[in-house]
Amino acid sequence: MEVGGRVLRARLKLVDADGEAMRRGPVVIEQIAHAFGFGNIGFDFVGLLGGEPSGPDADERVFGGADADRAAPLLPALLDVFDTVTLPFYWRGFEPVRGEPDTERLLTTARWFASHGVRVKGHPLVWHTLTPHWLDDLTDAEVEAAIRARIERDVSRFAGVIDLWDAINEAVILPVFTAEENAVTRLAQRKGRVEMVRMAFETARAANPSARLVLNDFDLSEDYERLIAECLDAGIAIDAIGLQTHMHQGYRGEEQVAGILDRFARFGLPLQLTETTLLSGDLMPPHIVDLNDYVVDSWPSTPEGEARQADEVVRHYRTVVGHPAVESLTYWGLTDDGAWLGAPAGLLRADASPKPAYLALRELIRGEWWHAPRAVETDASGLVDVHGFAGRYRATTATGVTEFDLTPGEAELTVRV
Numbered sequence: 001m002e003v004g005g006r007v008l009r010a011r012l013k014l015v016d017a018d019g020e021a022m023r024r025g026p027v028v029i030e031q032i033a034h035a036f037g038f039g040n041i042g043f044d045f046v047g048l049l050g051g052e053p054s055g056p057d058a059d060e061r062v063f064g065g066a067d068a069d070r071a072a073p074l075l076p077a078l079l080d081v082f083d084t085v086t087l088p089f090y091w092r093g094f095e096p097v098r099g100e101p102d103t104e105r106l107l108t109t110a111r112w113f114a115s116h117g118v119r120v121k122g123h124p125l126v127w128h129t130l131t132p133h134w135l136d137d138l139t140d141a142e143v144e145a146a147i148r149a150r151i152e153r154d155v156s157r158f159a160g161v162i163d164l165w166d167a168i169n170e171a172v173i174l175p176v177f178t179a180e181e182n183a184v185t186r187l188a189q190r191k192g193r194v195e196m197v198r199m200a201f202e203t204a205r206a207a208n209p210s211a212r213l214v215l216n217d218f219d220l221s222e223d224y225e226r227l228i229a230e231c232l233d234a235g236i237a238i239d240a241i242g243l244q245t246h247m248h249q250g251y252r253g254e255e256q257v258a259g260i261l262d263r264f265a266r267f268g269l270p271l272q273l274t275e276t277t278l279l280s281g282d283l284m285p286p287h288i289v290d291l292n293d294y295v296v297d298s299w300p301s302t303p304e305g306e307a308r309q310a311d312e313v314v315r316h317y318r319t320v321v322g323h324p325a326v327e328s329l330t331y332w333g334l335t336d337d338g339a340w341l342g343a344p345a346g347l348l349r350a351d352a353s354p355k356p357a358y359l360a361l362r363e364l365i366r367g368e369w370w371h372a373p374r375a376v377e378t379d380a381s382g383l384v385d386v387h388g389f390a391g392r393y394r395a396t397t398a399t400g401v402t403e404f405d406l407t408p409g410e411a412e413l414t415v416r417v
Contacts, residue, residue: 003369006390008407008408010406011384012384014383015414015416016399017416022378022399024380025398027396029373034369035390036328036329036390038083039330040084040086041085041334045075046109048072051104052068053102057100079116079118080366082118087110087121087122087123092132096133103157106158107157110158111161114161119164122164123216124168125154126196127169128184129170129180129182135183152206159207159210163208164211164212165211167204168200168216170216170218171215172227174193193230194227198231201215201237213237214239214272229267232267240269241272242271245276246332249291251278261319270326273320276329276331277343277345280305281300292341306355307356309356313347314361314364317329335347335348335350383412386406389406390408393406395415395417399417
């Protein structure tokens with residue numbers, strides 16, 4: 001159970017309403033939430049929880065709606081393992097017609113997750129891919145104004161429900177992106193990377209000062225490190241560094257993953273593993289540079305691949321969770337049905353049956369790394385030892401129930417029941 005200092009020990013002192021120690025009394029201690037964020041994407045559930053899209057632009061709203069029936073059996077599987085979801089704010093699908101954002105469906109979905117104790121992240125506020133077509137005909141000044149208005153509108157509207165955002169996505173490639181012409185890249189060529197990052201972060205910060213804002217990228221080279229350093233030197237307040245680890249060409253291995261985490265931890269900021277995938281079928285050839293360039297007619301999950309995926313998922317999670325700089329890990333897709341690039345990257349098969357990787361991950365997160373309900377007794381001073389994974393806990397006695405947080409640095413806690 002020992003994982004990078006995340007398993008903590010504390011002495012819990014239980015007192016009654018008058019502040020008197022509850023001596024020699026029975027108490028049940030149980031964990032109710034992890035401090036670490038174990039995430040997955042919630043794209044499939046927008047149609048189920050937020051309602052189907054309507055109107056003449058319904059087909060352009062690419063997430064939710066038609067998949068509501070398919071999503072229903074997936075929801076229990078999501079909630080049984082994960083406590084954090086990322087919802088889609090890709091601008092082209094969110095606002096295909098200018099002035100008609102898909103706010104209510106996404107807000108309803110986000111509120112549902114929040115009400116069920118699931119942390120919600122929005123992804124992304126600024127990205128050069130999947131920009132709305134109506135943006136292309138605007139001048140650079142108009143594009144910047146539209147981006148700022150979009151950030152201000154969405155961050156303020158979702159404040160209190162979504163307070164965690166990928167503020168800008170893949171800024172390293174942003175000004176040199178050539179796969180398709182888009183107004184955001186055009187603007188970045190004039191402003192530069194650092195000023196694009198500043199625009200995204202400062203506009204979002206002004207809209208919701210309580211929001212935590214993430215700089216997210218798939219480019220884990222020195223170029224990304226250099227950009228982070230330049231942004232920090234320019235006075236941009238970055239709350240967390242996002243690292244994508246799509247491993248369609250094979251697991252990188254513990255040593256390489258740990259090395260990546262160490263390199264980015266030097267900035268002293270929390271790290272988020274924002275997009276992780278491991279395959280349960282044939283691997284993508286190693287010569288492919290842009291993963292989007294690999295196209296096959298069929299990419300099935302295989303028994304051999306599923307066994308390999310289960311082993312690699314556990315190894316990857318142990319490495320990441322064991323690193324003290326990392327605060328969350330989001331797996332990018334629950335099921336093979338609709339998985340990114342059509343790859344067998346899901347933890348469930350296309351028919352929603354669990355792969356070995358799902359079962360292994362559930363046992364890790366909700367078994368080995370979880371404090372199941374335990375009945376104990378306070379000592380003569382009202383004290384009881386608590387040993388478990390950092391997070392939120394509940395203490396139940398004969399006279400009442402209370403909750404407390406097990407956090408680093410707390411050797412003794414006094415809890416009033």
